[in-house]
């Protein structure tokens with residue numbers, strides 16, 4: 001999946017991944033992170049997710065990164081925020097209130113630029129990436145967040161049945177990607193109603209990643 005693939009998706013409004021409500025797993029399990037009000041949650045590959053609205057309502061500071069400027073403009077518009085737009089090495093940053101979004105490639109974001117974060121919320125980020133990129137992505141997220149605690153939502157299905165994205169990322173792979181930095185716990189598994197895209201059975205899972213060194 002190159003940048004053009006995602007830019008086109010947004011230009012053509014082909015955003016079937018965008019949910020009309022905050023994710024039920026986020027709402028149910030956010031408290032497991034034990035964050036104080038004002039704590040900073042990093043949302044990689046954030047799109048214009050309503051999960052961000054929900055996190056802001058909980059009093060969190062939110063930092064996202066997203067390739068598509070269309071997505072980010074929409075996010076701020078739907079929140080009713082007028083952003084201050086500045087530049088960073090990888091593109092532009094939109095900022096208003098307790099929300100800052102880097103428009104650009106997550107792999108260009110450095111720990112220094114991102115600043116300290118208290119947690120990571122990954123929904124449809126890891127699973128948006130092809131297998132060849134997932135290892136690099138997981139290592140990068142661990143590196144730029146200093147292995148901040150994480151809620152991670154994955155999908156497990158027969159990869160041969162569908163091309164992806166979203167890609168199937170099974171339990172073993174999640175452990176391979178993150179076990180060196182985190183203690184991993186599956187908080188819940190849920191069958192995707194009607195199957196994934198109505199084509200094949202799939203299980204959605206939420207993981208709690210607790211840093212080994214903290």
Ligand SMILES: C[S@@+](CC[C@H](N)C(=O)[O-])C[C@H]1O[C@@H](n2cnc3c(N)ncnc32)[C@H](O)[C@@H]1O
Nearest residue numbers: 006017045046047049066067105106123124128
């Ligand atoms: C499947 S969507 C999920 C969006 C959001 N997390 C949600 O739950 O609605 C993946 C998003 O990641 C963005 N994206 C893909 N690759 C990226 C990259 N390397 N850096 C930043 N954003 C990226 C895409 O533009 C797209 O909006």
